Amino acid sequence: MVKDIHDDFMHRFAESIKKIKQGNPLEASTNMGPVARIDLAETLERQLKQSLKAGASLQAGGERDGGNFQPTLIDQVAPGMAAFDEETFGPIVALYRFTNEDDAIARANDTRYGLNGSVWSRSIPHALRVAERLRVGTVNVNESYAATWTSTSSPIGGMKESGFGRRHGAEGIMKYTETQTIALQRGVPLAPLPLMTERTYGRVEMEQILVAAERNFRN
Numbered sequence: 001m002v003k004d005i006h007d008d009f010m011h012r013f014a015e016s017i018k019k020i021k022q023g024n025p026l027e028a029s030t031n032m033g034p035v036a037r038i039d040l041a042e043t044l045e046r047q048l049k050q051s052l053k054a055g056a057s058l059q060a061g062g063e064r065d066g067g068n069f070q071p072t073l074i075d076q077v078a079p080g081m082a083a084f085d086e087e088t089f090g091p092i093v094a095l096y097r098f099t100n101e102d103d104a105i106a107r108a109n110d111t112r113y114g115l116n117g118s119v120w121s122r123s124i125p126h127a128l129r130v131a132e133r134l135r136v137g138t139v140n141v142n143e144s145y146a147a148t149w150t151s152t153s154s155p156i157g158g159m160k161e162s163g164f165g166r167r168h169g170a171e172g173i174m175k176y177t178e179t180q181t182i183a184l185q186r187g188v189p190l191a192p193l194p195l196m197t198e199r200t201y202g203r204v205e206m207e208q209i210l211v212a213a214e215r216n217f218r219n
Contacts, residue, residue, distance in 0.1 A: 006097050010075060013093075014060040017071045034067035035090050041069045044090040047082035048072060051094075054081045061091070079110075087113050087162075101130065109135045114159035118144050135159050137166075 025033030035041045045064050051074060052058055061072030069090055077083050077094040084094070098104040108117065117136040121127035124141065131139040137158040138148040148156050155169035166172050196204075 006095065010059060010073070010095055013095075014073050017060040017073050017093075020071050022068050022070065032071060032091065035069055038067055040090060041067050044069050044088060044092060047086055047088055048074070048092060051077060051081040051083040054078075056081055056083060056094070059095075105130065105133050109133075112160050113162045115162035116140070116145055116148070116158075118142075137163055 020031045021029060022032050022034075023030040035044070041064055048058075048062060052062075055076060055078065056074045057076045059073040059075055061070035063070045071091040071093075073093050073095070074083060075095045077096065079085065082088075083092060088094070096107055098107055114134075114136040115138075117131070117134045117139045119127045119131050119134070119139060119141050121130070121142070127141045131141060138145075138156045140147045148154065152168050155166040155171035157163040157166040157171075165175050167175065
């Protein structure tokens, strides 16, 4: 977050987070359900406590009740904290101050993970230029994740230590195939002559293959 608007944004964001209603995800009034597994909630709790102990500041949320982990906002996160060094796979948002665009991109890429990113801007061309510099598998402009998730013709997946290859799109289909190569030698095999180098032998073989291919094409 740009330093001169950081505090104002943080307070507004914190107030919005506090209005999120947790509960049964099957009920229409629920905004957010529990995390998928208890161990994930325990990991989030550990990451949050370690980060706060190391100097991060809690701005909203932070409580856990079984699998229900409150949407949480923390500030002043730095390298060496679990919320910075590890993947917080749950409702924990960490805010970072930056000075300019290059600084923001460098901070976003300063991680061994790279699953999904979002760029928010009033200028679409500007947002697209920033998106191209992010080392993540998918980038959404003015949206969080649904745009790429629902684009079944476009591949989605992560970079670096995130994700498992690609799904959706042609790349996703290819993941379920096995490629087989069959080579048919149509020319007359030529044995290497004495003192012939591998490079020369390869060139002669290729010339022989091309001559045979041209002959077959004409026929």
